Amino acid sequence: MGTDYVSLAIASDSDFVKMARNVYEHLHDETSKKIFEARIMYAMTGDVGAMTGLDTKYRNLGSDIECYAQNIKKGDHCLVYGAGVAAHYLAGRFKCFGVIIDAFIDDDETKGDVDAQTGIKIISEKELHLNKSVYGDKKVVISFSNKKMADEIKDRLCREIGIAECNISMGVYDWRNNASQYFDYFGPNDNEVFVDCGCFDGGTCYRFAGWCGQKGYEHIYSFEADPVNYEKCRKLLEPLGKCDLYPYGTAKEKGKVYFASKGFEDSCIISQEEAEKKNYEGVQMIETVALDEVLAGKKITFLKMDVEGAEYDALLGAENLIKECRPRMAISIYHKPEDIITIPDLILKMNPDYRITFRHYGLDDLETIMYVE
Numbered sequence: 001m002g003t004d005y006v007s008l009a010i011a012s013d014s015d016f017v018k019m020a021r022n023v024y025e026h027l028h029d030e031t032s033k034k035i036f037e038a039r040i041m042y043a044m045t046g047d048v049g050a051m052t053g054l055d056t057k058y059r060n061l062g063s064d065i066e067c068y069a070q071n072i073k074k075g076d077h078c079l080v081y082g083a084g085v086a087a088h089y090l091a092g093r094f095k096c097f098g099v100i101i102d103a104f105i106d107d108d109e110t111k112g113d114v115d116a117q118t119g120i121k122i123i124s125e126k127e128l129h130l131n132k133s134v135y136g137d138k139k140v141v142i143s144f145s146n147k148k149m150a151d152e153i154k155d156r157l158c159r160e161i162g163i164a165e166c167n168i169s170m171g172v173y174d175w176r177n178n179a180s181q182y183f184d185y186f187g188p189n190d191n192e193v194f195v196d197c198g199c200f201d202g203g204t205c206y207r208f209a210g211w212c213g214q215k216g217y218e219h220i221y222s223f224e225a226d227p228v229n230y231e232k233c234r235k236l237l238e239p240l241g242k243c244d245l246y247p248y249g250t251a252k253e254k255g256k257v258y259f260a261s262k263g264f265e266d267s268c269i270i271s272q273e274e275a276e277k278k279n280y281e282g283v284q285m286i287e288t289v290a291l292d293e294v295l296a297g298k299k300i301t302f303l304k305m306d307v308e309g310a311e312y313d314a315l316l317g318a319e320n321l322i323k324e325c326r327p328r329m330a331i332s333i334y335h336k337p338e339d340i341i342t343i344p345d346l347i348l349k350m351n352p353d354y355r356i357t358f359r360h361y362g363l364d365d366l367e368t369i370m371y372v373e
Contacts, residue, residue, distance in 0.1 A: 023345055078100070078138055199229070257269050292321055356370060357370070
């Protein structure tokens with residue numbers, strides 16, 4: 001089900017509209033309702049302005065993100081340092097946000113003069129220096145999340161090339177409030193048991209542990225289907241203790257599916273048609289499991305899901321756990337246009353007494369989270 005279906009359903013007196021009304025009536029506060037209205041408008045029109053125009057008071061953004069929003073605005077031209085996976089991801093976000101990338105800066109000669117994936121020109125630091133009259137006053141976004149590396153690049157750009165420090169933004173995650181997401185709405189209880197669907201780099205598990213603080217936690221069950229990410233997490237999560245990591249995708253039932261493995265946070269389950277048509281690099285078959293089966297009989301208190309569009313199916317596979325344990329939840333609801341309606345509707349069918357709240361953590365259309373309690 002995609003945008004066309006959503007537009008048609010919302011425009012008619014259908015069951016889908018009744019679902020939308022039911023969800024709206026269960027929303028806890030004005031912020032949730034404003035986010036819901038903005039996402040519905042975005043689904044109907046395809047205009048990302050419905051989300052980028054959302055008033056700041058309805059977004060959960062830190063002060064650093066606010067500064068970033070003022071520094072990089074719609075219509076701006078900028079340079080992105082790096083031409084790897086993170087830069088490609090940032091290019092996609094900026095295109096959506098209306099920011100134009102004039103060039104990637106990368107000294108790797110094997111990448112050529114033009115980036116094959118995006119068509120964006122690639123220049124070296126030397127070319128940047130020689131063409132300072134062309135590029136010197138542009139804003140530069142460093143697409144390396146490693147702070148030490150990013151600091152070294154920033155220092156070099158300022159000291160050796162003469163880029164003004166105020167024109168340099170650090171890090172690929174600057175456009176969203178990644179630090180607070182999932183953990184700024186609820187307060188921790190004693191003996192929390194956390195289920196992390198979509199572990200990525202293990203950071204969410206560590207943030208959960210920090211969120212629990214002196215209360216500590218009872219256990220973590222973490223799921224990461226991307227083989228590259230899984231191997232990273234296997235090593236990184238070991239010091240946490242009380243943490244089980246599973247190399248599976250979460251779904252309605254046990255099975256095998258096509259998966260676009262990118263070694264990044266947007267690795268995702270795809271259809272056979274997508275796998276054949278788009279010829280994704282890194283496509284492979286992965287195993288999926290139902291949480292009801294893997295965690296049968298286990299206690300869970302907090303369920304987090306960010307699985308790149310597979311949330312609805314994963315929740316179907318956790319229905320028994322949700323009904324038996326009544327966990328608090330933080331669920332991503334922005335990957336598909338209909339998620340803003342279908343996912344909370346599903347949760348309310350599982351338990352009509354649940355309270356639904358929405359929060360938005362980004363400058364564009366991404367990072368809308370549903371909190372359930």
